[in-house]
Amino acid sequence: MNLSAKASSQTQASGAQSRAVAALALFQVLENGRSLSDALPQASRQQQLNARDQALAQAICYGVLRHLPRYNAYANALLEKPLRAKMKPLHYLLLVGIYQIVGLNTQTHAAVAATVEAAVLLKLPRHKGLVNGVLRNFLRNQASIEQQVDSDDLAHPRWLQQRLIDNYGQQRATDIMQANNQQAPMWLRVNLAKQTRTDYQQRLQQQGIDSVADPHVASALRLTHAVAVQQLPGFAEGDVSVQDVAAQACAALLQPQTGQRVLDCCAAPGGKTVHMLEHCHGELSMTALDVDERRLQRVDENLKRGGYQAQLVCADAAATDSWWDGQPFQAILLDAPCSATGVIRRHPDIKWLRRADDIATLTATQQRLLDNLWPTLAVGGRLLYATCSVLTDENSAQIAAFLARHADARLLPIATADNPVAGVLEGCWQRLPGTAEGDGFFYAVMEKQA
Numbered sequence: 001m002n003l004s005a006k007a008s009s010q011t012q013a014s015g016a017q018s019r020a021v022a023a024l025a026l027f028q029v030l031e032n033g034r035s036l037s038d039a040l041p042q043a044s045r046q047q048q049l050n051a052r053d054q055a056l057a058q059a060i061c062y063g064v065l066r067h068l069p070r071y072n073a074y075a076n077a078l079l080e081k082p083l084r085a086k087m088k089p090l091h092y093l094l095l096v097g098i099y100q101i102v103g104l105n106t107q108t109h110a111a112v113a114a115t116v117e118a119a120v121l122l123k124l125p126r127h128k129g130l131v132n133g134v135l136r137n138f139l140r141n142q143a144s145i146e147q148q149v150d151s152d153d154l155a156h157p158r159w160l161q162q163r164l165i166d167n168y169g170q171q172r173a174t175d176i177m178q179a180n181n182q183q184a185p186m187w188l189r190v191n192l193a194k195q196t197r198t199d200y201q202q203r204l205q206q207q208g209i210d211s212v213a214d215p216h217v218a219s220a221l222r223l224t225h226a227v228a229v230q231q232l233p234g235f236a237e238g239d240v241s242v243q244d245v246a247a248q249a250c251a252a253l254l255q256p257q258t259g260q261r262v263l264d265c266c267a268a269p270g271g272k273t274v275h276m277l278e279h280c281h282g283e284l285s286m287t288a289l290d291v292d293e294r295r296l297q298r299v300d301e302n303l304k305r306g307g308y309q310a311q312l313v314c315a316d317a318a319a320t321d322s323w324w325d326g327q328p329f330q331a332i333l334l335d336a337p338c339s340a341t342g343v344i345r346r347h348p349d350i351k352w353l354r355r356a357d358d359i360a361t362l363t364a365t366q367q368r369l370l371d372n373l374w375p376t377l378a379v380g381g382r383l384l385y386a387t388c389s390v391l392t393d394e395n396s397a398q399i400a401a402f403l404a405r406h407a408d409a410r411l412l413p414i415a416t417a418d419n420p421v422a423g424v425l426e427g428c429w430q431r432l433p434g435t436a437e438g439d440g441f442f443y444a445v446m447e448k449q450a
């Protein structure tokens with residue numbers, strides 16, 4: 001084989017690998033209920049994908065998940081009969097192929113060829129012909145198939161659509177779902193303990209990376225185009241972190257003060273723990289707690305990267321007898337486990353993995369955390385309750401019920417009001433996805449009365 005033929009067959013092989021990885025990851029998410037952030041890296045490792053091919057596999061998975069009903073409908077229209085259970089990975093390979101034809105500006109014929117080849121990697125080599133036939137048929141008849149298939153372009157499960165309509169009305173619910181189907185921008189949090197935001201923006205500019213400063217959150221820069229973290233100057237030294245602008249608002253809302261005892265009780269992977277430490281130049285007595293030991297390691301890594309210290313505790317935050325020494329905290333961040341319906345732009349698998357029943361379970365957990373942590377807060381101290389959810393049961397209704405149960409809790413109104421949302425408890429802040437380019441997020445600040 002000459003060199004260029006060898007190079008071209010290597011390119012083809014890596015093209016097939018990324019398509020196979022995308023199909024396998026989608027299979028794991030949609031058939032086995034695994035999160036994409038677990039399934040994709042695992043499938044990538046199995047196929048030994050390089051970073052570039054992994055990025056392609058990820059882009060394909062995101063694209064398919066964003067408009068899953070539409071691509072499923074196309075595949076079903078193209079297949080004479082549904083595939084047998086054993087051949088199910090092939091269905092996801094077809095979605096991968098269809099998405100590339102519809103949604104990616106790749107060279108279509110090369111993309112189809114790589115997708116057909118991926119059937120071999122899925123250990124279904126005998127069905128290469130089927131994949132080829134279906135995708136070529138779609139290429140020939142795309143316009144008529146798109147016309148004949150009645151697909152739901154909002155692409156959210158019915159129960160979630162209905163909840164959003166119940167919470168916000170038809171128009172706002174539609175806006176939320178449309179925003180959920182967009183790609184989220186990359187946001188940076190500049191470590192203001194080390195440099196000004198303008199200085200860091202200039203460092204970016206010197207590397208040819210354009211950014212826009214957020215008018216409300218002092219540390220936040222939005223990149224005009226996403227880049228790999230390794231390209232960010234000073235990333236390894238903790239000069240900058242990747243964090244959405246909505247998450248960055250937490251430190252300023254809680255306002256921890258130098259020298260205070262602070263609890264971050266659902267801390268992993270530690271984005272907000274480190275931000276609070278940056279906010280006070282590291283001078284906080286910080287306890288970072290999480291129930292998940294593996295995720296707690298990420299907090300440790302993030303602390304080390306920034307050069308900060310915290311006491312790490314692995315425990316159920318609500319089981320205070322098991323970890324609390326009885327010394328009250330002056331500030332508590334409860335970034336509660338939630339439906340994550342505010343971050344569907346970044347995790348499009350969420351809308352297919354969540355079930356309607358999950359919401360009641362989550363609200364019960366949130367209530368237990370709020371009630372059991374409240375006694376650990378000092379009189380005069382503040383608790384910030386935050387979620388990346390847009391559902392009122394987890395947010396306004398949760399806080400209204402908490403205030404009704406706790407006479408010593410006073411809501412400190414948040415004056416930001418860049419997007420007051422009808423139906424949200426006055427004094428709380430509900431950000432909706434896409435508003436000012438940020439994620440959907442909810443915040444309520446409460447102070448403990450004597």
Ligand SMILES: C[S@@+](CC[C@H](N)C(=O)[O-])C[C@H]1O[C@@H](n2cnc3c(N)ncnc32)[C@H](O)[C@@H]1O
Binds near residue numbers: 267271273315316
């Ligand atoms: C929204 S994430 C936190 C994100 C984090 N604050 C950050 O900014 O990087 C919620 C976290 O709550 C943790 N968690 C869930 N239930 C918990 C519990 N009962 N006690 C402590 N942590 C819990 C999860 O393991 C998860 O890491």
